[in-house]
Amino acid sequence: MDFLIGWLAIIPSYATPLLLASLGLIICERAGVLNLGAEGLMAVGAMTGAIIVLSGGNPWAALGGGAVAAAALALLFGLATVVKRADHTLSGLAIVAIGLGMTGVLGRPYVQKTFPGIETLGDLFGIDRGTVFGRIVAVQDPVTIALPLVVFALWWWLQKTRSGLRLTAVGENPAAADVAGIDIQLTQLAAVLASGVLCGLAGAYLSVATSHVWVEGMVAARGWVAIALVIFARWNPARALLGALLFGAADALVPRLQAIGADFPVYLTMTAPYILTLGVLVLSSLRGKTSGEPGFLGRVYLRQDKH
Amino acid sequence: MTDTKFPKARAACLAAAMSLLASSTAWGFTLEGPPKVAFIYGSAALDGGWNEALEAGRKAVEEQLQIEVAVTENIPEEATKLRAAIDLYVKRGFNIIVGTTYGYSAPMAEAAKAYPNVAFLSASGTENGPNMESFYARTYQGWYLAGIAAAQATKTKKIGILAGFPVGVVNWDINSFALGARSVDPDIETIAVFTNSWWDPVKEGQVAQAILDQKADVLATNLSATSPLDVAEKAGTPSFGFQLDMSHAAPKTIQTSVVFRWEKYLVPTIKEIIDGSWKPEEYGAFEGMDKGVIDLAPFGPGVSDETKAKIEAAKQQIIAGTLDPFQGPINKQDGSVLVEAGSKLDDGALWSMDYFVEGITGTMPAKQ
Numbered sequence: 001m002d003f004l005i006g007w008l009a010i011i012p013s014y015a016t017p018l019l020l021a022s023l024g025l026i027i028c029e030r031a032g033v034l035n036l037g038a039e040g041l042m043a044v045g046a047m048t049g050a051i052i053v054l055s056g057g058n059p060w061a062a063l064g065g066g067a068v069a070a071a072a073l074a075l076l077f078g079l080a081t082v083v084k085r086a087d088h089t090l091s092g093l094a095i096v097a098i099g100l101g102m103t104g105v106l107g108r109p110y111v112q113k114t115f116p117g118i119e120t121l122g123d124l125f126g127i128d129r130g131t132v133f134g135r136i137v138a139v140q141d142p143v144t145i146a147l148p149l150v151v152f153a154l155w156w157w158l159q160k161t162r163s164g165l166r167l168t169a170v171g172e173n174p175a176a177a178d179v180a181g182i183d184i185q186l187t188q189l190a191a192v193l194a195s196g197v198l199c200g201l202a203g204a205y206l207s208v209a210t211s212h213v214w215v216e217g218m219v220a221a222r223g224w225v226a227i228a229l230v231i232f233a234r235w236n237p238a239r240a241l242l243g244a245l246l247f248g249a250a251d252a253l254v255p256r257l258q259a260i261g262a263d264f265p266v267y268l269t270m271t272a273p274y275i276l277t278l279g280v281l282v283l284s285s286l287r288g289k290t291s292g293e294p295g296f297l298g299r300v301y302l303r304q305d306k307h
Numbered sequence: 308m309t310d311t312k313f314p315k316a317r318a319a320c321l322a323a324a325m326s327l328l329a330s331s332t333a334w335g336f337t338l339e340g341p342p343k344v345a346f347i348y349g350s351a352a353l354d355g356g357w358n359e360a361l362e363a364g365r366k367a368v369e370e371q372l373q374i375e376v377a378v379t380e381n382i383p384e385e386a387t388k389l390r391a392a393i394d395l396y397v398k399r400g401f402n403i404i405v406g407t408t409y410g411y412s413a414p415m416a417e418a419a420k421a422y423p424n425v426a427f428l429s430a431s432g433t434e435n436g437p438n439m440e441s442f443y444a445r446t447y448q449g450w451y452l453a454g455i456a457a458a459q460a461t462k463t464k465k466i467g468i469l470a471g472f473p474v475g476v477v478n479w480d481i482n483s484f485a486l487g488a489r490s491v492d493p494d495i496e497t498i499a500v501f502t503n504s505w506w507d508p509v510k511e512g513q514v515a516q517a518i519l520d521q522k523a524d525v526l527a528t529n530l531s532a533t534s535p536l537d538v539a540e541k542a543g544t545p546s547f548g549f550q551l552d553m554s555h556a557a558p559k560t561i562q563t564s565v566v567f568r569w570e571k572y573l574v575p576t577i578k579e580i581i582d583g584s585w586k587p588e589e590y591g592a593f594e595g596m597d598k599g600v601i602d603l604a605p606f607g608p609g610v611s612d613e614t615k616a617k618i619e620a621a622k623q624q625i626i627a628g629t630l631d632p633f634q635g636p637i638n639k640q641d642g643s644v645l646v647e648a649g650s651k652l653d654d655g656a657l658w659s660m661d662y663f664v665e666g667i668t669g670t671m672p673a674k675q
Contacts, residue, residue, distance in 0.1 A: 006520035010513060104351065104381070112355025114537045114556045211508040211534040216351060220507040255514040258500040258670040259521045266672035270503065
């Protein structure tokens with residue numbers, strides 16, 4: 001029972017940064033812009049967040065600052081891909097390199113300095129940690145608790161609102177959307193910025209909320225996992241929530257099984273989330289379902305071209 | 308040789324033969340030109356961990372030997388990239404090159420063959436030669452002392468340690484930590500968890516929490532990030548750091564940190580290289596507490612005088628050679644005999660350690 005409670009309580013801390021980044025990527029890719037830069041955007045968010053707290057700022061301001069800084073880098077990506085119509089894949093990889101390189105240089109004075117993070121619900125509301133409910137909820141933070149609402153809002157926006165459907169139209173068939181009078185470049189640029197904000201938030205969450213420290217390379221490939229999650233979720237925010245929880249649960253289980261000395265194949269268990277993703281992809285293709293991939297993802301739209 | 312009848316030619320001949328013999332059996336090395344030292348790092352020198360400990364050694368070399376020491380950072384562990392950096396240094400007249408990561412070892416050995424008049428030192432390396440020496444430290448000696456302190460601090464008789472990958476140099480730390488604790492109280496259980504990464508502060512904090520959730524009331528980290536110590540500080544759990552003095556991350560709960568004092572190896576070795584008496588060890592330099600290369604950082608506020616005295620006593624025994632953490636009797640995790648009473652593990656057995664000792668709760672992936 002203790003094992004289960006501890007495990008359930010820690011899963012959100014694994015899932016939250018993955019989910020935040022995935023939601024950003026979903027918005028961006030629904031608009032047809034393939035964003036492989038998540039790792040770089042998260043790195044900028046993580047470093048900026050830490051710098052703000054270490055300079056005496058409020059942790060909440062740090063989350064916001066991380067989001068803004070990553071959005072600035074995303075703007076560069078947007079200018080390259082949307083305005084200058086550069087190749088999405090190469091631009092995305094360039095963003096990774098710029099993000100990782102930049103944080104390595106700028107963040108140097110801030111390495112390995114612990115700082116106070118975001119307060120948990122237990123600290124904020126004095127939740128009794130004696131009950132099972134209390135033990136699970138008290139260690140969560142407001143970001144984690146608010147996330148399901150964000151997921152629902154995003155799903156609703158994409159499916160039920162005019163502007164959300166317009167975004168999807170741009171990603172599915174920009175020529176048709178263009179004829180319908182939608183400003184393609186403006187829509188895509190906004191989507192890219194949104195991915196910057198959410199990836200930056202995800203990165204800042206890692207430093208400010210989870211580990212309370214910044215070091216170079218601390219995103220540790222979580223940006224790439226988020227990209228895989230988007231495919232797993234078939235560009236659907238609700239399924240991204242499910243996928244992030246699944247990834248988080250599997251990831252959190254490995255050290256916990258070790259800690260009780262369970263005899264289990266460690267390396268095999270670590271690959272479980274990825275095998276699961278592959279399985280879902282294969283299954284969905286076998287059953288003839290579409291992958292959910294936006295029809296024009298990663299391609300450059302030029303009005304004068306015939307599509 | 309005062310015998311004047313002894314023909315000079317024969318003496319010269321004998322001397323030549325002796326020097327030939329000397330160079331073939333024991334490695335000798337003479338430096339050409341004024342000493343110029345260069346350190347090459349795989350990532351940032353001030354990383355708050357492994358590199359920073361070596362960087363402290365570099366500064367000591369600079370100050371104590373009064374010589375120029377150059378630094379290059381962020382050279383990836385790729386043969387071509389490292390070689391380009393080495394070539395550039397040699398061209399500029401540098402003749403003592405220190406590589407700071409395991410992945411440099413093989414390409415450094417290649418470079419050492421190409422530049423026989425340049426001395427190479429390889430931290431945590433595996434290659435050695437006439438002008439190259441790998442060096443590491445007997446970290447397990449420090450962890451044994453940490454285990455004693457952990458046993459003194461625990462009330463639940465459960466202590467925890469998190470580590471990177473299940474390789475020999477990590478496994479001996481975990482095992483020695485557990486053995487140190489059990490030398491005080493044989494009932495103590497040590498929870499050991501591998502994060503399966505060297506550098507992921509987020510995961511290290513989460514794994515620390517997993518250990519505390521198993522009711523461990525002492526937490527040690529065998530990794531570099533401060534996040535596990537932050538978790539321990541918040542929980543009020545006595546903690547242990549590694550590589551550098553980590554007290555800044557847990558000022559209230561830290562007990563001590565097992566630290567490297569690389570200057571105790573680097574300064575005398577580079578001095579030997581300069582004065583011509585350097586002979587690289589055939590299997591690498593593998594120094595311990597007796598040379599001061601491994602030590603404990605100053606104790607935290609929660610460590611009692613009794614504990615301090617116990618640790619000091621054990622430390623003196625380790626230095627004197629009368630105490631070896633891996634002296635028998637020791638059983639493996641499954642209860643089988645590892646070392647009989649009266650004998651101890653040799654260096655070969657230490658390097659290839661791929662098991663836990665008795666008293667450890669944990670999953671050893673190396674055996675799978």
